[in-house]
Amino acid sequence: MKTDNTVWHKQHITKRQRAQLKQQKPCLLWYTGLSGSGKSTIANAVDAMLYAQGYHSYLLDGDNVRHGLNGDLGFSDEDRIENIRRLSEVSKLFVDAGLIVATAFISPFSQDRAIARAKLEPGEFIEIYIDTPLALCEQRDPKGLYKKARAGEIKHFTGIDSSYEVPQSPEIHLNTANLSITQCAKQVIDYLHKHQFICSKEEG
Numbered sequence: 001m002k003t004d005n006t007v008w009h010k011q012h013i014t015k016r017q018r019a020q021l022k023q024q025k026p027c028l029l030w031y032t033g034l035s036g037s038g039k040s041t042i043a044n045a046v047d048a049m050l051y052a053q054g055y056h057s058y059l060l061d062g063d064n065v066r067h068g069l070n071g072d073l074g075f076s077d078e079d080r081i082e083n084i085r086r087l088s089e090v091s092k093l094f095v096d097a098g099l100i101v102a103t104a105f106i107s108p109f110s111q112d113r114a115i116a117r118a119k120l121e122p123g124e125f126i127e128i129y130i131d132t133p134l135a136l137c138e139q140r141d142p143k144g145l146y147k148k149a150r151a152g153e154i155k156h157f158t159g160i161d162s163s164y165e166v167p168q169s170p171e172i173h174l175n176t177a178n179l180s181i182t183q184c185a186k187q188v189i190d191y192l193h194k195h196q197f198i199c200s201k202e203e204g
Contacts (some may be wrong), residue, residue, distance in 0.1 A: 002117075015096045021098065023070065023196040024055050024197060026094075027095065028092075028095055029043070029070070029101070029128055030091075030102075030103050032105065032107045032130065032167060033130030035143075035146070036141055036142055036145075036146070037185070039104040043059050043060055043061070044059065046188045050189070057102065059102045060101065060102065077162070080109070080112075081105075083105070084109075084113075084115075108158045110168070126171045127167055127171050129166070132177060172178060175184040
């Protein structure tokens with residue numbers, strides 16, 4: 001729903017100009033996968049690599065955002081949809097600022113991920129599927145959430161009593177059962193190099 005009596009205000013500085021100043025192409029790295037799959041860990045590793053190479057990035061972590069912007073939302077299907085809607089809008093603003101922005105959320109529904117993709121220009125949305133078997137996620141269970149979900153203490157938990165829709169054609173597919181965190185992060189960095197979102201400073 002759009003607010004009445006508001007008009008889009010055109011800014012003097014464009015996204016392209018902001019990106020040129022940062023010597024990079026803005027994009028959205030959308031990490032998706034089950035709880036405990038390694039989304040935040042890999043996203044942080046990529047963020048550190050980008051920082052070390054002199055690039056401008058920002059990571060929007062699912063848990064962190066629920067402490068503020070989305071603190072009023074629960075985990076029902078409706079709240080999950082609203083959670084992703086808000087984050088996709090915020091991500092769009094970060095991309096417009098010329099940043100390489102990353103989101104680490106379960107984002108279980110394919111339709112919501114498609115809506116987030118549609119908000120950006122072609123090629124800017126990079127879906128990264130963190131493919132980790134449910135059994136391994138439960139074994140890791142870093143926050144003890146699976147144990148609580150199995151005991152019925154948490155409702156609408158993805159993978160237990162709420163569905164996760166696997167990405168059908170993600171730009172990047174990471175199998176964390178067979179790859180280390182560093183290998184996964186390097187695969188993301190390699191993709192950014194290959195598609196010229198970043199380049200070596202010598203090339204730039």
